[in-house]
Amino acid sequence: MPRRFSEAWTRALKEIRTSDWPELRYVPMLPFLTPPVPKVVREAFASAGRRLSVPAGQHFFGSTFVTDFILITSGLSGRYLAPNAAQAEGAGILALSTTGRFACGNLNFLSRRPTIGQYAAISDLEAVAVSHVAVDEILHMRRDLIRPLFTHIEVTNLSDRMAFGIMTLLSAISRYKCLLLTWAAYYGKFDDGWIVIPTPGRNAHVERVIGASSVTMDKLRAELQQTAGMERAGDFVRLRPEALQDVHDWMRRADHSSSMYGRPANVVAFLEDMLSDGLGPRPD
The missing domain is CATH 2.60.120.10 (Jelly Rolls)
Structure with missing residues (x-):
């Protein structure tokens, strides 16, 4: 079970x-x-x-x-x-x-x-x-x-x-960061400079979402422990949101500059927008 x-x-x-x-x-x-x-x-x-x-x-x-x-x-x-x-x-x-x-x-x-x-x-x-x-x-x-x-x-x-x-285009660590950014945007809570999120399923589910082996996942978690201070407590993880800036930049470029639903340049500002009301910036 x-x-x-x-x-x-x-x-x-x-x-x-x-x-x-x-x-x-x-x-x-x-x-x-x-x-x-x-x-x-x-x-x-x-x-x-x-x-x-x-x-x-x-x-x-x-x-x-x-x-x-x-x-x-x-x-x-x-x-x-x-x-x-x-x-x-x-x-x-x-x-x-x-x-x-x-x-x-x-x-x-x-x-x-x-x-x-x-x-x-x-x-x-x-x-x-x-x-x-x-x-x-x-x-x-x-x-x-x-x-x-x-x-x-x-x-x-x-x-x-x-x-x-x-x-198709991004490395395993970037794929993992993209998943964490999505969950942070929908479910994160700020805590004294950290972002705390519920885990996106068990380890095996995360591996399948981002297409990584269990060995690779161990390396990815170790890397984020070093670069983002990532820690796990039960069914939640916390990390420094600034570590997700690079994948946030990739998503902003994917939107294209003509998008009327542009994201703030800074990932922390983006998460603050999303976690205040669940919406990105609205056009005037």
């Missing part, structure tokens, strides 16, 4: 600093963790769906054919890029999902095609399942949900695109 996460970790992941429409448009793209679902969509899906309790390690579907949106209400899930459940345990996770986010269902909503991946609970989780057919009916009656839902699907795809770029 997988070791359970602490209650403090579970509570930390339940925090949704923002996801109201239209503010979702001002959330900067971040990799490895899907963006929050707009509140208006969450509420509509919660009232129409069926409740699920999923133990850690269990898959939502027995194949790559996904028929429902799964909206997480508590816990952590992962998407394994693998054609069947037997391979999923050793395959990479390309994205994580937490409370207020879709675990799956967004990728093939219109096409109804197989998703080329498996979706599973990383921690014990609670969720709401709404079938694609039911969502068709909801959108027919609630046309005000169309733009928020499809904007969310689009920014999820952009988050995945950024993650693919990071996996």
